[in-house]
Amino acid sequence: MAVMAVHQFAQCITCHVWSPDQSMVALCPNNNEVHIYRLVEDKWEKVYVLQKHDQVVSGIDWSARSNKIVTASHDRNSYVWNLERSEWVPTLVILRLNRAALCVQWSPKENKFAVGSGAKTVCICYYEQENNWWVSKLIRKRHDSSVTSVSWHPENILLATTSTDGKCRVFSTFIKGVDAKDSKKGTSADSKFGELIVQLDLSSSWTFGVKWSPSGNTLAYVGHNSMIYFVDDVGPSPLAQNVVFRDLPLRDVLFVSEKKVIGVGFDCNPMVFAADERGIWSFVRYLGERKAVSSGSRYGSQFSEAFGKFYGQSKHGVNNDAVETSRTRGTVHENCINGIMPLRDHGTIIRRFSTSGLDGRIVVWDLENEQDLLE
Amino acid sequence: MADAEGFVEADNAEAIITRIEHKSRKIETLLKQYKPVEALKTALEGTYAIIGDERCKSAHWIVVHRAIMAIKDVDGMLSSLDPEYYDILMKYLYRGLATGDRPTCDQFLRIHEKLTEKAGHGCILRFLTDTVNTV
Structure with a gap:
């Protein structure tokens, strides 16, 4: 992790x-x-x-x-x-x-x-x-x-x-x-x-x-x-x-x-982006683990309720029991992350960094155990 | 200066309309051969290149609308549609939903749900924020 x-x-x-x-x-x-x-x-x-x-x-x-x-x-x-x-x-x-x-x-x-x-x-x-x-x-x-x-x-x-x-x-x-x-x-x-x-x-x-x-x-x-x-x-x-x-x-x-x-x-x-040998950048993966989305909602985010209403209406209210308020975001931060700061050990490659956000948390991340992300 | 530009644009618009008509015939042929996915791909292809003034947009919208309405197997369509078309398809889905026409909305909402699952919220945001390349 x-x-x-x-x-x-x-x-x-x-x-x-x-x-x-x-x-x-x-x-x-x-x-x-x-x-x-x-x-x-x-x-x-x-x-x-x-x-x-x-x-x-x-x-x-x-x-x-x-x-x-x-x-x-x-x-x-x-x-x-x-x-x-x-x-x-x-x-x-x-x-x-x-x-x-x-x-x-x-x-x-x-x-x-x-x-x-x-x-x-x-x-x-x-x-x-x-x-x-x-x-x-x-x-x-x-x-x-x-x-x-x-x-x-x-x-x-x-x-x-x-x-x-x-x-x-x-x-x-x-x-x-x-x-x-x-x-x-x-x-x-x-x-x-x-x-x-x-x-x-x-x-x-x-x-x-x-x-x-x-x-x-x-x-x-x-x-x-x-x-x-x-x-x-x-x-x-x-x-x-x-x-x-x-x-x-x-x-x-x-x-x-x-x-x-x-x-x-x-x-x-946090999302990881990387450039390949030719210098082409692409999305690699999420850094945090994404927990399975709760069965109550198919849209595991803050939009679930709104989306449920949006689609529920087209089905003439048939599907409305499936629409539940779900606050599962399945991540360490529970709201928008607005800042990321490096934590320098030594050298130019940064292994550790911290993120802070609207949820009032500061999370320290380490890439040490993320084998696929280390060069 | 402005007159000259307007003239060039009008000239260009005629060429675009011709291209859209050509596209429309190709789509009709594909639909007759029961190839709705191919028809949709043809409809979405090179949209920005042939989008000009409002008249061109309306003409192109009719073509795209025809192709989208012919889709029956939404999952099959999305799995064979190249991801680069997701954003443009989303834009047309919203254009369709804005018409308020019942059969159109039913069909478009069905596709919207599947497309959102596949292309994510980012796709919707790109539609919402793009005020320059509208369809």
Whole structure:
């Protein structure tokens, strides 16, 4: 079984992230606070509560080297939290947004962070030493709708975004004085701040959960139409692949290696996608075990009742006893999974990761015993 | 500029109607030979290539509707239909259900149930979310 641990932290979790040494987990229990838990003798103890936001915290990221937490919230602001003598001290970052901030991520070098927002803009924030202040620079007028997810390329310049306008875009975030001009790096370092490198118009509906592969060669994101997209050669002539799957749409993805992706979402059960030797991506299988669907309903999901009514009507009510309310989902998560975070052991291949969702649980998964999924 | 485009489109529409008529004759032949599944495949083939304006959509819908109504063995049809046609079939099933016509709805709902079992909820979601390639 791939599940290592399950813990119910709250009624509902909007986002979660692990501390650099993975001894602590920070999560937002669907309110304006961030709770940090530490595992003490097999028990999760709440050690810190970060209270500063006025509205729901929609994104958290914890930088690996500098040990700083950045949070983004529907109150349109971000805070950078720094641990000073066992106390998390917040610094306000004025994002200059007129809509909610939706997602946040530290850049790989941790000198910048990106915030996606409902204001059709992306904020790139960096620290100004002389003013002791985080500055927010906006990428405006590029998105036609809310920015649902952001992802940094390992080289620290390119940023990928997904949006509810159905597109996936890649921008340059080069900031003079923050990023070193490296002539050898070629195209990416030559672009100006906010320059659109590529716009991918593959989905007919909302897009979510964009991620770069560990090398930065492949980009993956999902559409609300139960499709996942893989893009190679991100640049002037990208190579895109669509993979259709039979169940409910995904919300977030994670590259566990260059050729393997875990997708999580409304189906409550992580899905594994893999590329073969020719680089063709396909759905492999579900990670969690799917219990047999209860005999009361032929549709083992939250739709069972509605579907029963839908078909029952055509049979003039004959089949109505078969329609029962069934809440069997047969999975570890009982509601939509909205986030997946890696747990790094060592090296670039990720064996363990955690998922959190609207059911308030965090589940830790391990691929160790999944022989067919290990290269 | 707009006039020129409109002209090209109208011209194109005539060509599409001709192709749909050709398709319709082929389907009638297949139905006479008791090959309803073959007829349905022919009906669904290359839909997006020949979908143009509303007139083309209606013409094509009549052809597809004819083929779907001729299906008797739903399980047999679905097992021999290539999965790549599931999404487009689902779109036409919803178009049929939207007509509210009793015999059409009975037949389409029967197929909808089996197709959902086979193609999953993802198939329905792709119909719901696709606002560009409508049938």
